[in-house]
Amino acid sequence: MEGCMQCGKNLSFNEIGAHKKFINRGARQFLCRNCLAESLNVDPELIDAKIEQFKLQGCTLFV
Numbered sequence: 561m562e563g564c565m566q567c568g569k570n571l572s573f574n575e576i577g578a579h580k581k582f583i584n585r586g587a588r589q590f591l592c593r594n595c596l597a598e599s600l601n602v603d604p605e606l607i608d609a610k611i612e613q614f615k616l617q618g619c620t621l622f623v
């Protein structure tokens with residue numbers, strides 16, 4: 561699996577899910593949690609909170 565397109569960090573399943581959810585569902589390249597937060601201009605903690613929320617809703621992009 562490819563890493564973050566910005567910093568090269570290895571990506572977790574949930575980071576890929578977050579990128580799809582926040583940026584583009586059909587994306588082929590992804591950002592890690594930190595780079596995603598930066599590009600959205602939010603705190604990484606918000607990304608975590610959103611992932612938890614999507615998980616509770618039963619979203620299959622997250623484990």
Ligand SMILES: [Zn+2]
Pocket residue numbers: 564565566567568569591592593594595596
């Ligand atoms: Zn990154």
